[in-house]
Amino acid sequence: MGLDFRQCSSGIVGAAVANLCDEIKSPDRLQTHEPLEFVLSQYDRMPDYLRLPFKLIAWIFDAAPILVHGRPFHKLSLATRQQIFLNWKNSSLGFKRDFIRFFDTLVIFAWYSEHELTT
Amino acid sequence: MSNTITTAITVIGSGPGGAITAARLAEAGRQVLLVEEGAHLPQGSVPNFSLKEISQKYRNGGVTVGFGNAKVAYVEGRVVGGGSEVNRGMYHRIHSETLEEWGRSHRVDSLSLDDLRPHFDACESITRVSDLPGVPPMTSMKLHEGAQKLGWKSLQVPRLVQYEKNDDGRLIDHKEAMSTTWIPRFLAAGGTLLADTRVSRFKQHSGKWHVDATTKGGQPLTIVTDRLFLACGAIHTPALLRRSGIKTNIGNSLRFHPMLKVVAQFREEINLLGVPDPVHQVVEYDPKFSLGSSMSLRPLLALSMCDHQEYMHEVEHNWKQMGIYYTQTVGGYASVRNVPWFRDPLVRVKMDESSLHEVADGLKHLCQALLASGAIAIYPGIAGSAVIHSQADVDRLPDVLPPDKANLSTLHLFSSCPMGEDRVHCATDSFGNVHGVDRLHIADASLLCGPTVVNPQGTVMAVAHRNVQHFLN
Numbered sequence: 095m096g097l098d099f100r101q102c103s104s105g106i107v108g109a110a111v112a113n114l115c116d117e118i119k120s121p122d123r124l125q126t127h128e129p130l131e132f133v134l135s136q137y138d139r140m141p142d143y144l145r146l147p148f149k150l151i152a153w154i155f156d157a158a159p160i161l162v163h164g165r166p167f168h169k170l171s172l173a174t175r176q177q178i179f180l181n182w183k184n185s186s187l188g189f190k191r192d193f194i195r196f197f198d199t200l201v202i203f204a205w206y207s208e209h210e211l212t213t
Numbered sequence: 214m215s216n217t218i219t220t221a222i223t224v225i226g227s228g229p230g231g232a233i234t235a236a237r238l239a240e241a242g243r244q245v246l247l248v249e250e251g252a253h254l255p256q257g258s259v260p261n262f263s264l265k266e267i268s269q270k271y272r273n274g275g276v277t278v279g280f281g282n283a284k285v286a287y288v289e290g291r292v293v294g295g296g297s298e299v300n301r302g303m304y305h306r307i308h309s310e311t312l313e314e315w316g317r318s319h320r321v322d323s324l325s326l327d328d329l330r331p332h333f334d335a336c337e338s339i340t341r342v343s344d345l346p347g348v349p350p351m352t353s354m355k356l357h358e359g360a361q362k363l364g365w366k367s368l369q370v371p372r373l374v375q376y377e378k379n380d381d382g383r384l385i386d387h388k389e390a391m392s393t394t395w396i397p398r399f400l401a402a403g404g405t406l407l408a409d410t411r412v413s414r415f416k417q418h419s420g421k422w423h424v425d426a427t428t429k430g431g432q433p434l435t436i437v438t439d440r441l442f443l444a445c446g447a448i449h450t451p452a453l454l455r456r457s458g459i460k461t462n463i464g465n466s467l468r469f470h471p472m473l474k475v476v477a478q479f480r481e482e483i484n485l486l487g488v489p490d491p492v493h494q495v496v497e498y499d500p501k502f503s504l505g506s507s508m509s510l511r512p513l514l515a516l517s518m519c520d521h522q523e524y525m526h527e528v529e530h531n532w533k534q535m536g537i538y539y540t541q542t543v544g545g546y547a548s549v550r551n552v553p554w555f556r557d558p559l560v561r562v563k564m565d566e567s568s569l570h571e572v573a574d575g576l577k578h579l580c581q582a583l584l585a586s587g588a589i590a591i592y593p594g595i596a597g598s599a600v601i602h603s604q605a606d607v608d609r610l611p612d613v614l615p616p617d618k619a620n621l622s623t624l625h626l627f628s629s630c631p632m633g634e635d636r637v638h639c640a641t642d643s644f645g646n647v648h649g650v651d652r653l654h655i656a657d658a659s660l661l662c663g664p665t666v667v668n669p670q671g672t673v674m675a676v677a678h679r680n681v682q683h684f685l686n
Contacts, residue, residue: 193333206516
């Protein structure tokens with residue numbers, strides 16, 4: 095099974111933004127365009143030796159839910175994606191936490207930067 | 214087919230070390246080519262700490278991390294002017310005790326504060342240093358007040374900026390970066406700047422250096438030069454040297470100032486838009502650790518609250534009551550190595566127990582100062598850590614920082630190719646000439662023999678100025 099990194103990232107960014115909006119109780123601000131584009135551009139800029147392992151973890155992350163939910167992460171409902179996102183975020187395994195942290199920090203920074211521009 | 218440029222002197226890297234070296238050489242009448250991997254952008258082309266600035270001016274978009282028993286995020290400028298374009302420009306002259314220690318540990322000749330004073334003076338006459346006129350911002354004052362209540366020494370630190378009042382009477386600052394100071398002097402003296410050009414390696418052939426480079430459009434370029442000065446920064450200078458087969462004492466001893474941030478929340482509004490950058494630093498515990506305050510724009514606050522997302526609603530609704538503060542220490546060791554078949558170098562970090570203890574100690578003192586100035590909640594940059602509300606909470610903080618949970622970062626990297634006459638440990642002689650290699654020099658933070666304790670840019674500039682004057686004399 096191949097990985098569409100954009101689709102996978104889009105699914106993760108959607109979950110990260112939804113988590114953020116839950117925390118700040120603003121369900122109407124689920125904008126994901128700017129954070130997604132920022133995440134993808136930062137992936138392109140990251141040190142080249144990190145890209146392959148990062149993509150491998152992304153593939154595992156996207157494919158793992160097939161065993162339980164019958165479909166890859168990016169095709170799951172938002173609520174299920176949020177739950178999986180949080181499971182990885184709070185995992186005892188460092189590589190899982192680091193993977194989610196990459197998305198989480200970029201999404202938060204991009205989301206608030208965009209929000210500052212529009213308010 | 215590769216294009217070829219022939220020149221007498223090539224300087225690679227245009228940060229504080231490279232820009233000053235290139236400018237002084239050009240002003241002395243030498244034919245100089247200054248090569249920079251990043252773009253030549255006008256000052257103020259993008260807002261500070263914005264998404265666009267990260268994209269345009271930071272190497273690897275700022276996604277750069279040293280790996281080891283602790284992960285340490287670091288940032289480097291990749292733009293004409295290097296790190297001076299992206300830092301806040303806090304300015305210090307190095308302490309004489311630090312220089313004396315370097316003289317002893319690395320046998321560096323002529324490196325006392327008296328030796329460096331004329332070079333600090335010369336650099337500061339071009340890259341101007343200013344004290345903040347008027348009252349510092351509240352985020353800064355809060356730390357200062359807390360330190361004063363505890364009887365700790367707190368200073369207002371000058372910055373490499375020029376302050377000016379705009380039409381609304383608001384104080385704005387103009388950064389004294391390399392792109393507005395030494396680079397214009399270099400160009401006025403007849404130097405040639407080649408931006409957007411990446412150097413991959415160099416080799417000696419028939420008494421000349423042949424430098425392999427690639428322009429932005431992917432066009433290969435060969436630079437043939439009599440003399441080579443490397444100023445690519447403390448990570449990329451050793452990486453380039455090692456790729457070029459020069460490895461003795463290169464990239465083994467990278468040092469940095471580990472930094473841990475917290476967000477502090479107060480009852481009153483302290484974080485106002487349109488005020489200058491914070492300027493206070495608590496130096497009571499120098500050289501063990503120092504305390505300071507950071508820019509606290511809302512996106513940066515939100516980023517610093519990443520480990521406490523359950524409190525993100527505070528950023529949403531009460532961000533004006535919140536500020537970012539940090540403790541910075543001198544511990545931490547690292548090496549720089551190239552990874553076969555990859556372009557970017559790998560930084561391997563080692564934070565030993567005493568280094569982790571120092572950061573934890575700095576964190577406790579930072580929390581104490583902030584509580585003393587009225588903080589009602591402090592959110593440490595440690596995953597899973599409790600929010601601090603009282604001294605009892607501070608007492609419960611760990612004595613040794615948990616390396617796998619702490620979000621350490623650094624802005625100050627140095628010492629990867631230290632200078633000195635001790636050939637067992639040093640990469641260059643006391644003036645930046647690479648040991649055992651003719652006409653090859655290093656002119657950046659790599660040369661420094663250890664942590665500067667204070668912000669290193671002033672020292673990098675003064676040492677580069679000293680070394681290039683020594684070369685010209």
